[in-house]
Amino acid sequence: MLDIKQVREQGNGVKQALSRRNASYSSLIEEWLGVDAKWREALGKLETLKAQKNKLAKEIGNRKSRGENADELFSESKTIAASIDAIENESRELENDAYQKALFIPNIPHDSVPNGSSAEQNTVVKEWGTSKVAELKSQISNFKTHVELGEKLQILDFEAGSKISGSGFVVYRKAGAKLERALIQFLLDLHTSEHRYQEVSPPFLIHRKSMIGTGQLPKFEEDMYGTGQTGEDLFLAPTAEVPVTNLHRDELLRDADLPIYYAAYTPCFRKEAGSSGRETRGLIRMHQFDKVELVKIVKPETSYEELEKLRENAERVLELLELPYRTLLLCAGDMGFGAAKCYDIEVWAPGENRYLEVSSCSNFEDFQARRMALRFKDSTGKNRFCHTLNGSGTALARLVVALLEVYQQKDGTIILPEILMPYLGGKRTINLNGELS
RNA sequence: GGUGAGAUGGCUGAGUGGUCGAAAGCAGCGGUUUGCUAAACCGCCGUCCUGCCUAAAGCGGGACCGAGGGUUCGAAUCCCUCUCUCACCGCCA
Numbered sequence: 005m006l007d008i009k010q011v012r013e014q015g016n017g018v019k020q021a022l023s024r025r026n027a028s029y030s031s032l033i034e035e036w037l038g039v040d041a042k043w044r045e046a047l048g049k050l051e052t053l054k055a056q057k058n059k060l061a062k063e064i065g066n067r068k069s070r071g072e073n074a075d076e077l078f079s080e081s082k083t084i085a086a087s088i089d090a091i092e093n094e095s096r097e098l099e100n101d102a103y104q105k106a107l108f109i110p111n112i113p114h115d116s117v118p119n120g121s122s123a124e125q126n127t128v129v130k131e132w133g134t135s136k137v138a139e140l141k142s143q144i145s146n147f148k149t150h151v152e153l154g155e156k157l158q159i160l161d162f163e164a165g166s167k168i169s170g171s172g173f174v175v176y177r178k179a180g181a182k183l184e185r186a187l188i189q190f191l192l193d194l195h196t197s198e199h200r201y202q203e204v205s206p207p208f209l210i211h212r213k214s215m216i217g218t219g220q221l222p223k224f225e226e227d228m229y230g231t232g233q234t235g236e237d238l239f240l241a242p243t244a245e246v247p248v249t250n251l252h253r254d255e256l257l258r259d260a261d262l263p264i265y266y267a268a269y270t271p272c273f274r275k276e277a278g279s280s281g282r283e284t285r286g287l288i289r290m291h292q293f294d295k296v297e298l299v300k301i302v303k304p305e306t307s308y309e310e311l312e313k314l315r316e317n318a319e320r321v322l323e324l325l326e327l328p329y330r331t332l333l334l335c336a337g338d339m340g341f342g343a344a345k346c347y348d349i350e351v352w353a354p355g356e357n358r359y360l361e362v363s364s365c366s367n368f369e370d371f372q373a374r375r376m377a378l379r380f381k382d383s384t385g386k387n388r389f390c391h392t393l394n395g396s397g398t399a400l401a402r403l404v405v406a407l408l409e410v411y412q413q414k415d416g417t418i419i420l421p422e423i424l425m426p427y428l429g430g431k432r433t434i435n436l437n438g439e440l441s
Numbered sequence: 442g443g444u445g446a447g448a449u450g451g452c453u454g455a456g457u458g459g460u461c462g463a464a465a466g467c468a469g470c471g472g473u474u475u476g477c478u479a480a481a482c483c484g485c486c487g488u489c490c491u492g493c494c495u496a497a498a499g500c501g502g503g504a505c506c507g508a509g510g511g512u513u514c515g516a517a518u519c520c521c522u523c524u525c526u527c528a529c530c531g532c533c534a
Contacts (some may be wrong), residue, residue: 043492044490048503052444052503054502055503057514058515060514061515063514064514065514066460068458074514078514083515084514141510247502258451381469387489389486
């Protein structure tokens with residue numbers, strides 16, 4: 005949520021900044037300001053009337069305690085109370101109206117975010133393992149896709165996935181299932197020990213208030229899975245960002261509490277309506293996938309530094325797995341709703357012959373904190389909104405794609421990176437039976 | 442699912458209709474004193490909105506005691522609904 009004061013004072017600046025996103029929010033901003041002005045007018049009237057009423061009530065109290073008569077004050081007070089009632093209803097409606105409008109306005113892109121309307125205008129800020137990419141590309145025709153590999157080895161069972169749940173679901177089998185489990189463990193260990201995040205394991209079902217807190221609702225309700233249960237209002241987590249950031253909703257933290265770093269594993273559930281084709285083949289776009297997510301709650305003055313560190317923490321995953329990647333700074337038009345600045349990290353997948361997004365690291369500034377009333381008392385004693393950040397560290401399904409495709413051997417087996425061996429029972433080869441050996 | 446008890450400031454917790462924005466303690470901030478860390482004593486110490494003021498300070502107004510509604514001239518306090526917490530029972534991993 006944006007700061008209404010800022011919008012009142014620099015409405016045009018805000019509109020202009022938002023126009024860098026792919027749509028115009030000018031009319032929404034205007035509507036918000038209009039309702040806000042009406043609301044404030046109603047509030048002004050209310051305050052005057054209430055001041056009168058409070059005065060009368062006090063006077064009545066005084067007279068009664070002295071045993072005096074106060075009948076004429078009673079009727080006067082009643083008249084005022086009646087007009088208060090009317091204005092109060094109006095004011096409540098206006099307030100809610102303003103809030104509802106505010107919830108649909110995205111965050112303002114940071115100054116360092118480049119202009120652009122689509123993914124083509126994102127800038128590559130880092131490339132790692134370029135020589136390996138070149139080498140892989142030179143013999144690209146030898147590389148099978150993860151779908152071919154996975155099915156041949158019987159470690160990815162897409163048929164079984166759709167048998168149980170429909171398209172967009174997969175069953176990992178044998179070494180596939182073990183690899184998935186190993187990666188979760190590996191990622192959590194890396195971030196909790198080396199990067200000093202605190203491990204949390206949150207609920208996967210999340211209520212509306214939390215979903216509003218991080219910005220998934222109300223605007224993106226159609227992308228979310230609800231449980232379908234009548235009388236309940238729970239959604240399946242689209243990312244651990246939601247439960248983990250909301251850990252501190254409605255809290256006033258102490259200055260010394262910050263920064264807070266969390267790492268969490270959760271499955272992620274997304275409808276992904278309307279996507280199909282090459283983009284979605286195999287494991288690349290699933291309705292359910294596993295992810296280890298990193299969440300930070302920090303002081304405002306440090307949040308951009310923290311974003312860089314967060315990004316490095318995610319990049320480290322790919323470096324340790326020796327998977328070539330590149331990092332993009334997203335342009336204003338390609339950023340998510342709540343982000344002020346966002347990096348995407350993409351891993352090279354030779355079977356696909358392209359880069360796949362495995363992480364998205366964003367600074368939300370105080371956008372989420374405002375929605376969820378997440379504040380801290382700074383060293384001068386002033387209450388201020390925290391800044392929140394999160395980044396994937398990383399998404400697992402696409403990591404599996406890259407691992408299978410990069411590490412495939414001519415004989416059809418797969419030799420996984422050595423660093424995973426402790427998590428795979430000391431083994432690293434997926435043999436032709438789909439077992440570890 | 443049943444029964445009962447609760448929800449008050451950063452935390453603990455008192456407060457059953459009028460001077461309560463709210464006792465007390467802890468934490469925090471400022472100060473005094475004993476040779477340091479520490480202890481003792483004194484003072485300050487909720488949030489949001491808003492008016493006067495260039496601003497700060499200060500003074501004034503309004504709101505907030507889980508949320509929403511009601512009763513009343515007047516509600517933290519009484520009534521209703523909801524949400525959550527705790528205890529016991531039932532059920533289940």
